[in-house]
Amino acid sequence: MSLLSYFFGSKPKTASVAKERLSLIIAHERTSNRAPDFLPALQKELIEVISKYVNVGLDDIKVQLEKQDNCEILEVNITLPEQPQK
């Protein structure tokens, strides 16, 4: 550390980097680690129902539970296959 930066304190603020990184990873892990046990079963049953009508596979359905403040949001994302033009 140079004498100048000692007196004027121009060191990078690593604490704010730490906070930024933590807020991202914690938010991510909260949604993935705290997913309730029924999510995989729900996903499986949804696929069974939907595949009666359209041709979808296991990877085409994403089920996610997100927590925002006081409410939980169940997000179901279904990617439909491209329909061949009749």
Place this chain on the structure above:
Amino acid sequence: MTRVIVITSGKGGVGKTTTSASISSGLALRGFKTAVIDFDVGLRNLDLIMGCERRVVYDLVNVINGEANLSQALIKDKHCENLFILPASQTRDKDALTEEGVEKVLKDLSHMGFEYVVCDSPAGIERGAVMALTFADEAIVVSNPEVSSVRDSDRILGILQSKSRRAIEGREPVKEHLLITRYAPKRVEEGEMLSYKDVQELLRVPLIGVIPESDDVLQASNQGTPAIHLKDSDVATAYQDVVARFLDEDRPLRFVSYEKPGILKRLFGGK
């Protein structure tokens, strides 16, 4: 009514055992009949911190296996009238702690009139840590202002909210408190360390106190005296404040800001 308090963190070496020793001593000093249990099976340490290592005859696993009864295994603390220590076993058998066994020990302590039972959790998120928090009414989550510790604290909060009896039975959730230890106000001031406000904002758990980083903790453990008993020590005062807040008394935060030494002091040194 007995209140069960777990001291937990996920990460190791953050100050759980130091905190368990001081908080249980603090509660006993306030007149509450208190027991402190070492759940760190295989790595018994609380006995050393409490200074009772040479009086250990039986341990938690002996009691669970019916090889000793509870009153034989409980060690009376040498500093506080109302405090008893239940040491961990040195066995390497990780399955030695059973849920039924732990539940029975806690029930028996309750029948013996204990008002507080403090559970010193091992590190990790495996069986031992889960056992320590299963029956908790309150949890003190110990965190250092450091990335891996904060992340692990968040993991353990998730486990409290899913695996504790209170959570499983849908009762009122475990009351959570955040305790930040090994805090260095100077480094926070210089932007090198997460502030207690940062940590609290990230974890979103009510703050019960901040314990400064201090050489006194080593002095205390060298002698087998819980840090809360030290004279003229910021750490002791900070732990007394934590106990007071735990008992719903109002205490402003101390030891969280750094007084910059004047320019002369900076040039000529001094602490």
